[in-house]
Amino acid sequence: MTMEHVTTLECTICGAEYDPDQIIYTCPEHDGVKGILEVKYDYDVIHDNFDADLDGDIRSEWKYEAFLPVHDEAERVTLNEGGTDLFDAPNLSEELGVTTLVKDDGRNPTGCFKDRASSIAVTKAKHAGRDIITCASTGNAAASLSGYAARGGLDCRIFVPGDAPTGKLAQPLVYGADVLAVEGSYDEAYDLSVEVTETYGWYNRNAAINPFQVEGKRTVGHELAEQSVVRGEVPDWVVFSMGDGCTIAGAWKGFKEFYDLDYVEDHPKMLGVQAEGAPAIHESFHGHDNIDDIAETLADSISVGRPRNTIKACRALEQSGGTSVLVSDEDILDAEVLLGSTEGIYTEPAGATPLAGVKKALAEGIIDSDETVVVNSTGFGLKDTKSAETATGGVDRIDPEISEVEQLYGTAEEAAADD
Template identity: 55%
Template structure:
């Protein structure tokens, strides 16, 4: 079953048939023209609702809603837990839950996108997969390419954390560290992919990346249908993850599986605030840097999708500093045993800021999407901790815990 019926340009509304395998609208001179996948969901409610409440093994539970032409590359993405966070809830005065994406096959939420992208690549007889990435999408696509036997070429910024550069190499991908930032890596990836007819899986342009990511919204809707949170808190880099989560959750509301939708709280780091600036109407800030590399995107191509999702949900955005992000990374570990990468910890920093500002009220409920594991970037955490205590080999030398 393939529910896809059209690809619609979010800028001009021009519609294309999926058989074209077009990634962007040609009417925008390479700027904008992002496409949104449209579906015929007649009959989808019966197919999906029948399994609600019966557990979620992986994202393919929602295959009737996914544009994969019957192909389904399975590596175990999805089916991640929704955890209570009692200590954080007490400290913040807000009921906090954590959608923990760290257990995906390559350690991040991007595996949801890669599952759908590689499935479409197989259906389209593609031979080489490529993407530009700040790290997590690179590792994810490489892992899924290895699973399918397809070649994979990755473009990353020169300063990508070592762990995120090594991981796709282990999967057998060719990794190119491009002099410059994510925008430079993205530009080179686009040019090479066009010249060599590689299948570009970059979330900045490939609309099917969003379709895989939207399954986190499906899962959240199913897992929280008895008590929908007031807020879903999501870190924003390119904007596609937040937009996808909203699309998935809203679909389940439209199918009658949940009765209401949450508001979105999008979080950006001080060094990369483009979506926040656009949504709030604030003057665009000069580009900077952030240690939260997964959301370090200066010119997010999915900003319009993200802003529409924020507006549709009655949501809000917040900007946090690197210090607040790193403090939140330590707090997540100390309070709930969650070791998250900085971009994921940004959700807690953002929630704390929103509570302080009164945007999130006392007694509200909020679900933080923990998008990736801290094991991807141990260097950023090194400054947060005191280090290992060296002691003599005698019991008396070992102090009691403080």
């Protein structure tokens, strides 16, 4: 049994090191879940085992298996997650006044970015001999983990806040998971999932505390780096929404690894975007101490009052030379419609939040009009149709009469004359 490319798990606060072969979630030297762990690697071993011929043929995140913290003998539990398209967005670019690309991770098997982490979670849980896996979720992680648990033959037990979108809860139920709706906030559901893990010994997939989950998420950074090589240009900015902070931290780590290994000549700046009603990482990055830990935003996937990965997220922003912005729920809904109506990409509110952030950053002079931007859509729009209805005003209802159509568009003759 070998995982020779993984050297240690290191506490992001005190630097204490732990054996990566054990199941450990946070550094015990710190109260609660503050002692987040970082997976450290021997990059000479990784380089020797990775085919650095970057041709853009990315069929799944497992193309980067040499970077992933799994044992050689572990059974890979996969649904071909990752390998998502990076689209040119000419209509959106014209609308915004800046060259924009869209990385569409809503095309993952369960419809969200989190599949990149769930594949690793179930692979490691199964290899460790655990037959029950759990997490807390506002919806997407629940659906994602449940699908991969089904694929891997594990029982899955999910904790969600009571107001989680019903559309997202249908998925884990179909996948056979037990879904426990906690009468409280996401943070309360999260705390309960951690307590249950300690009490029952279930394997916990929570990306903010399970150190290996960020490592799956970082494959999006590997993909963006490879896609940049093929396109012949590294984007100036890569933009993610932020909830717990794991996604932007992972994306930066992956891109930076390829930059440090000289697989790509440059790296982008990271722009993190949070909703005004859940601004904790943004406030921390900008040095504000008085942070309200109550999250209130319709973008449920990033509705986190107490982010657990603030340190890694802020480090990604700082190391990359990037920054963060806040956007309103109204901005998010407008961005959801803008992305769909210009490029035919249907995203949920959290997936539209990066686009709202680009608009804000352009208005504030953070992003220049001659730069290139990648926005990352992290979840498919059918995850939350209620928000889409709110954003668009819903359908026009008419009687089955041609006169009803004429009231909307004029007569055929009038329409032809307008053409």
